[in-house]
Amino acid sequence: MSLRINQNIDALNSYRNLSVTQGQMSKSLEKLSSGYRINRAADDAAGLAISEGLRSQVGGLKVAVRNTQDGVSVVQTAEGALTETHSILQRMRDLSVQAANDGGLNDDAKGNIQSELTQLNSELDRIASTTKFNGTSLLDGSFNKAFQVGADSGQTISVAIGSAGKGMDAGGLGVAGVDVTKVAANGSTGARTTEPADGTAAVVTVTAGPDATGATQDYSAVGASLNGSITSAGKTLDLGTLKKADDTKGWDDSTNEAVIQSALDNTFGTNKITVDTSSKDAVFTGSVPPKAGAASTPEEIAGANVSFSQLSGASGAIDKIDAAIKTVSTTRANLGALQNRFEHTVNNLNVAVENLSASESRIRDTDMASEMMNFTRSQILSQAGTAMLAQANQAPQGVLSLLRG
Template structure:
């Protein structure tokens, strides 16, 4: 290579290598100071895309943990309120047992017991109406909450807490609102549908028991409006809940309303409806008819209000069983939430480890690269200084 002063190739070569070294040094400093191997897409395009997907999963899973914790809070709030509901029902049962001791109680004593019963029933309903979580009522019979416990949009990423019940955990919903320990026990019966028919015989269906002509019953149409069940003769069925009692004013007009519906379904004269002190009967006049009856799920006594100390014990026992069942379901859901949270936390840990391996800086490895670049930078600077002075040798030729 000739000796020239216009083009200093040695200096240009030293500068090029020094620039590359400075770039490596700057990149190492950025990775070491940020702790990230990928600070921009240019660092690792594929790695950036993968790590951002993992970050989305991690963020969603962390939020799912908090959602599941909210679910536990809801369950604990509802179950805590039902703890007191249980206590109230246990007290009511104790009072019912006390009131059933007719030989040792006066009428006034039973009346005093009923006063406490009424207050306890009111409190049951108040608890059901006021138990809330973040503004949502939990025990009024309408709560059906879904909790997002996964990072994705699928049914397997959700847990439902279903507290839907007719009238919730109120006194009415627990079927103890009509408990009256001062009434005679014979007046406290619930409707029951029984079948008494065979092929070739007239169909006689007895619906319910108890005294339908009780002088103390003032709203006879209301008790019939509580009918709940299905009467079937042949291939035709009468849903008792579909009877229109809007025009009924007494027992006769109530029975007439049922008769009108039976005529509409089975044909005029096919079925005769009658009421007596033993119940409500359906007599089939069609020769050879086979009658059957089924009782729908009852949520409250029909025909007469729940009354009488002995009947109160049975009704309260059922209410206690109902609350126990609901609390058991809530406990099971809470345990499921606990396991879900544990699983989600493990998922967050594993996803974070995967994201770290792609995105984070290996500090030891990067320090090696930084030290190498730092030494090369110092050497390059020294060599550039040397290369810059090479053209000065031309001055020796000019002397």
């Protein structure tokens, strides 16, 4: 056994071990107090990189859940408004069916029906223009936006309500200006009718004139002639002045249509009345403009073999409203399908958040039970190391006994 006082190796060894133990205990205290196994990159460099990637994905998914829930709210807002739109259209259809009962209604009753239809049309417009989500209109045909439903770029779901420029208002649904007034065709002396109160133009149909025997001709027949006249807004077109481009052809070929259309445009203005080739017995149909400054005054259509009818009679109104109901039904069905999709997306995102959070937790969070065991071990070793360092410091005191002799 040697006694040295310049270098106390036992004390140095005890101090080194005690320092290591103190460092371990300090780290255990940090982990236990923060709840994190990785508090700095030095704790686990690779684990830190992985956990930060997972953390960013989890954060993005949590925001995506909120975004998707916004999508659900948008769809519910729009679909709720369309529920009332459906109710209005169903009432309009009932009124149109009632108006079609021409034999059981007088003019006053028809006027009352038309008054309610006008108000219902206005309410369709109001609902379409005022239904908004966070200041954005939903039913005016302009809503076509994407919702970010994932943590990465490009993970979106698009929502379009209506089509471009065609919303859920009366115009977009094709029921604007629906008029259920029923007007009979005139005989050979012409007819009168009153323009709709909103100034909507009427429609004139010119049909085949009678031949020498009084039978109705087909304008596609060779040699058939136009006859009669149309008077509107102080202007008159004499149909008898129109000549076929080719006498060997009927009036329904494209060259003769151009002749008719040119005469109409020159007399009443471009596109005020247009040629309709859908029927050989209706050479042309078009809008007769109301008299200037008197949109609600009677408009005379004069001349033999000229029939007059409103743009939409009761039966036509039923057809238009049926089409509108179908459009709204389709839109609501699409919105319902989108809502279901959004809700499934939310569920999927929440599952992903749960699983990714569990992965991130295993890497970064402290196992409190295990770390408490490490801390207890370090604490005991620290106490023992302190005692042993004290004992090692006492060993050189034996040299004094040699000096006393």
